[in-house]
Amino acid sequence: MKVLVLNCGSSSVKFQLVETDETSAAAGRDRALAKGIVENIGGLAILRYEAEGRKPLKETGEILEHKIAVERILGLLTREDVGVLRDRREIDAVGHRMVHGGERFKTSALIDDDVLSGIEDCIDLAPLHNPPNIKGYRAARELLAVPHVAVFDTSFHQTMPAEAYLYGVPYVLYQRHGVRRYGFHGTSHRFVSRRMAEILGRVGDPTLRVITCHLGNGCSITAIRGGRSVDTSMGLTPLEGLLMGTRAGDIDAGLVLHVMTVEELGISEANALLNKHSGLLGISGVSNDMRALLQAESEGNERARAALDVFCYRLKKYIAAYVGVLGGVDAVVFTGGIGENAAPIRARSVAGLEAIGLRLDPERNAAARAVEAEVSADGSPGKIWVIPTNEELLIARDTMRIVSGLPPE
Amino acid sequence: MAIRTVGIVGGGTMGQGIAVACAGAGLDVLLVEKTPELGQEALAGVAEALDRDIAKWRRTESEKRAILARIGLAEGLEALEPTDLVVEAVSEDLELKISLFQQLDRLVSPDDVLATNTSTLSVTEIAARTSRPERVIGLHFLQPVPKVPLVEVVRGLKTGDDTYRRALEFVRVLGKTGIEVFEYPGYVTTRVILPFLNEAMYVVMEGVASAEAVDTSMRLGYGLPVGPLQLADRMGLDEVMRWMQYLFDELGDVKYRPCPLLRKMIRAGHLGVKTGRGFFEYDAAGHPKPVSGEGKV
Numbered sequence: 001m002k003v004l005v006l007n008c009g010s011s012s013v014k015f016q017l018v019e020t021d022e023t024s025a026a027a028g029r030d031r032a033l034a035k036g037i038v039e040n041i042g043g044l045a046i047l048r049y050e051a052e053g054r055k056p057l058k059e060t061g062e063i064l065e066h067k068i069a070v071e072r073i074l075g076l077l078t079r080e081d082v083g084v085l086r087d088r089r090e091i092d093a094v095g096h097r098m099v100h101g102g103e104r105f106k107t108s109a110l111i112d113d114d115v116l117s118g119i120e121d122c123i124d125l126a127p128l129h130n131p132p133n134i135k136g137y138r139a140a141r142e143l144l145a146v147p148h149v150a151v152f153d154t155s156f157h158q159t160m161p162a163e164a165y166l167y168g169v170p171y172v173l174y175q176r177h178g179v180r181r182y183g184f185h186g187t188s189h190r191f192v193s194r195r196m197a198e199i200l201g202r203v204g205d206p207t208l209r210v211i212t213c214h215l216g217n218g219c220s221i222t223a224i225r226g227g228r229s230v231d232t233s234m235g236l237t238p239l240e241g242l243l244m245g246t247r248a249g250d251i252d253a254g255l256v257l258h259v260m261t262v263e264e265l266g267i268s269e270a271n272a273l274l275n276k277h278s279g280l281l282g283i284s285g286v287s288n289d290m291r292a293l294l295q296a297e298s299e300g301n302e303r304a305r306a307a308l309d310v311f312c313y314r315l316k317k318y319i320a321a322y323v324g325v326l327g328g329v330d331a332v333v334f335t336g337g338i339g340e341n342a343a344p345i346r347a348r349s350v351a352g353l354e355a356i357g358l359r360l361d362p363e364r365n366a367a368a369r370a371v372e373a374e375v376s377a378d379g380s381p382g383k384i385w386v387i388p389t390n391e392e393l394l395i396a397r398d399t400m401r402i403v404s405g406l407p408p409e
Numbered sequence: 410m411a412i413r414t415v416g417i418v419g420g421g422t423m424g425q426g427i428a429v430a431c432a433g434a435g436l437d438v439l440l441v442e443k444t445p446e447l448g449q450e451a452l453a454g455v456a457e458a459l460d461r462d463i464a465k466w467r468r469t470e471s472e473k474r475a476i477l478a479r480i481g482l483a484e485g486l487e488a489l490e491p492t493d494l495v496v497e498a499v500s501e502d503l504e505l506k507i508s509l510f511q512q513l514d515r516l517v518s519p520d521d522v523l524a525t526n527t528s529t530l531s532v533t534e535i536a537a538r539t540s541r542p543e544r545v546i547g548l549h550f551l552q553p554v555p556k557v558p559l560v561e562v563v564r565g566l567k568t569g570d571d572t573y574r575r576a577l578e579f580v581r582v583l584g585k586t587g588i589e590v591f592e593y594p595g596y597v598t599t600r601v602i603l604p605f606l607n608e609a610m611y612v613v614m615e616g617v618a619s620a621e622a623v624d625t626s627m628r629l630g631y632g633l634p635v636g637p638l639q640l641a642d643r644m645g646l647d648e649v650m651r652w653m654q655y656l657f658d659e660l661g662d663v664k665y666r667p668c669p670l671l672r673k674m675i676r677a678g679h680l681g682v683k684t685g686r687g688f689f690e691y692d693a694a695g696h697p698k699p700v701s702g703e704g705k706v
């Protein structure tokens with residue numbers, strides 16, 4: 001089955017065409033035939049495209065709306081010199097990344113009018129993300145008369161118990177406004193934890209305890225028991241939890257009120273302060289890029305060091321807390337741009353956790369870059385792995401299962 | 410038709426602010442100034458304003474770069490031919506504005522909307538001197554433009570419904586709320602706020618309460634972010650005076666009579682924040698100096 005995966009932002013469309021079916025997915029042999037991104041929709045857009053065995057291609061041109069972007073993507077997929085399809089009718093289904101599914105969507109869903117209105121109901125919870133996701137769906141629906149499936153960032157975490165998702169604020173806020181922990185990056189946490197279970201030969205084992213660390217632009221960590229999320233660090237919004245590139249992560253809520261008062265900030269300024277000027281960038285004043293920070297630290301930049309120390313310390317605290325939540329740990333997985341590539345960050349984040357069963361092998365760790373690899377020492381009770389994430393592949397697999405009438409994984 | 414490229418005539422404080430609001434919303438801007446030097450000055454002003462925003466965490470360095478990249482300087486009104494909407498933001502001089510609109514009328518597509526940022530002059534009168542009065546409208550941005558989320562969308566007598574809808578959509582794209590106003594002196598915002606400021610001055614003049622007490626009462630009593638007298642200081646007392654006089658002359662109602670205390674302060678050179686002293690005193694950064702006595706926060 002050929003599934004087109006779309007991830008639509010406010011001015012971008014990321015896409016992958018994935019060939020998958022039940023057998024190849026189970027064997028991990030399903031793969032992307034082509035992928036790319038259209039950026040700066042609404043103006044002079046840039047389109048990048050690469051297909052198996054073809055020369056990568058980059059085009060610029062005016063693309064005013066998502067529908068035209070999708071049309072251009074379909075054009076490339078079927079173009080004689082670079083395409084991988086003879087006809088767009090070869091596409092069997094479309095999988096859409098949707099950021100927020102609220103409490104309603106606990107699994108991926110075939111989009112019909114009812115599901116669409118359910119997604120629209122979640123706009124209040126993700127005002128920046130859900131609208132472009134929906135826009136992308138509407139555009140694709142007009143162009144491709146095939147089943148469309150929504151795969152949510154939040155649904156994997158819907159298995160969290162109330163003790164993990166409730167905040168200590170008046171319960172009426174939960175009832176009235178859905179104020180609770182939802183968690184994000186669910187597709188990534190699910191993908192790598194599933195892969196971890198496969199590697200350990202424990203798929204379906206209800207006692208398997210895995211902690212997954214998704215460290216990219218945004219960072220989050222999830223405690224997973226038997227393949228089900230039991231706690232995660234991001235909350236009502238993607239601002240809570242770990243330190244991130246430009247996001248603060250956990251802070252005293254009173255800090256926000258205090259800073260707004262003494263700096264005379266409005267809501268939108270406080271929002272920008274916490275989301276765009278904080279995190280690694282905010283502490284270091286150098287950059288939000290991990291490579292630049294490691295470089296600056298090696299040159300003696302004290303604030304770069306402080307930023308990295310906070311990053312690793314916070315992560316370590318969460319890992320240890322989740323070991324407590326799970327009552328031990330069988331494996332810790334690092335993924336995302338930082339998790340897959342930054343060996344020193346991995347090392348510093350688990351240093352000192354030997355007492356709770358996590359012992360790194362420095363050489364294996366230093367060698368692991370953007371590949372699937374074990375980085376724990378032989379005999380470490382808890383394994384430590386690097387597993388590259390692949391959210392698009394999971395979206396394609398979910399789409400394939402729903403369209404084929406298979407039960408959710 | 411979606412608005413993608415906006416022409417702005419005049420690179421003063423207003424023109425700069427409107428340019429930032431447009432570019433910040435992802436629109437391309439062509440800014441026209443009288444000379445290349447003035448154009449460069451306008452761009453420098455925009456860059457400084459963006460740096461102040463960054464210092465206050467309102468924007469990031471990359472947002473600044475993106476905004477500056479979207480603002481182009483144009484030489485002469487001819488360059489505005491490809492724009493979808495033109496906003497005129499030159500000084501409040503009727504003959505100057507009419508001459509500009511007559512040139513624009515000849516240069517840009519007859520379908521394009523021409524907007525004036527006037528706050529005192531008549532949209533109807535400017536429109537009447539063009540061949541497309543139904544496509545002329547007023548857009549009253551408030552200072553500082555990037556921060557104030559309101560625009561008065563001012564309909565002249567002949568402004569068409571389609572023009573109004575396009576102007577309102579433009580305001581929405583800027584992330585601001587537009588309100589429909591039918592041309593009348595002071596529109597809504599100026600007309601309602603000025604008598605409030607003026608009355609606060611009368612209260613001080615009549616010895617009912619101190620300036621600090623008046624501002625504190627109105628701030629705390631009605632949950633306003635700033636009191637009327639400090640607001641007047643920020644606007645500039647000479648500006649407030651000019652406005653009151655304008656409303657008084659246009660509408661002839663004594664309720665718009667400028668407070669004699671206001672007149673006296675202007676004669677003393679106490680113009681508000683910009684001179685360091687108005688109803689309150691201000692430091693070089695424009696922050697109010699502490700006031701002694703009760704009511705101090």
